[in-house]
Amino acid sequence: MSNAPLMPMATAVWLVDNTTLSFKQIADFCKLHEVEVQGIADGEVAKGIKGYNPIISGQLTREEIELSSKDNERPLQIKSTDVEVSGEDKKIKKYIPLSKRQDKPDSALWLIRQHSILKDSQIAKLVGVTKNSVTSIRNKSYWNYNSLTPKDPVALNLFSQKDLLDAIEKAERRIVREKKQKEKAKLAQQVSN
Numbered sequence: 001m002s003n004a005p006l007m008p009m010a011t012a013v014w015l016v017d018n019t020t021l022s023f024k025q026i027a028d029f030c031k032l033h034e035v036e037v038q039g040i041a042d043g044e045v046a047k048g049i050k051g052y053n054p055i056i057s058g059q060l061t062r063e064e065i066e067l068s069s070k071d072n073e074r075p076l077q078i079k080s081t082d083v084e085v086s087g088e089d090k091k092i093k094k095y096i097p098l099s100k101r102q103d104k105p106d107s108a109l110w111l112i113r114q115h116s117i118l119k120d121s122q123i124a125k126l127v128g129v130t131k132n133s134v135t136s137i138r139n140k141s142y143w144n145y146n147s148l149t150p151k152d153p154v155a156l157n158l159f160s161q162k163d164l165l166d167a168i169e170k171a172e173r174r175i176v177r178e179k180k181q182k183e184k185a186k187l188a189q190q191v192s193n
Helices: 008-018 023-030 034-042 062-070 103-114 120-127 131-138 161-192
Strands: none
Touching: 008 023, 008 034, 023 034, 103 120, 103 131, 120 131, 120 161
């Protein structure tokens, strides 16, 4: 990644208008040619470009500009512009068009029929409907149940295959855990008798 400021031309416009830095210092800082900076000062280059203040954006400090203004040989030093990128994928709610919103209850019905081990809350989270809607679909008391047709939500692009597999794995782990708890309770009851 280059060490140039954001919006170099606009930053150069601001530096020309608001500082006493030399053209060479501004050109070096903004990664522009010295002639371009002179053209900005003459009004021949960057007509209509609004200056971008590098102090407000955190790329320069006022002290840095003052130090370089006093010494024409001293180059401007950009503040570190490293942005921390997290390794986690943040789940962003995806917009579902109106025409596809009817697919949500249809998808919930498909999941209920194809993957009955999933809890209502898991289906609701995957599909993007309320838990009450999923429960009413499972109980066949959903207001529009007779017009529902099961549709694969992965094929409809409501969520990814990975999301579905993760939910199924979680449900399988829950079932194993519940089975172990029942066995422990049964053993404890036999021991107490």
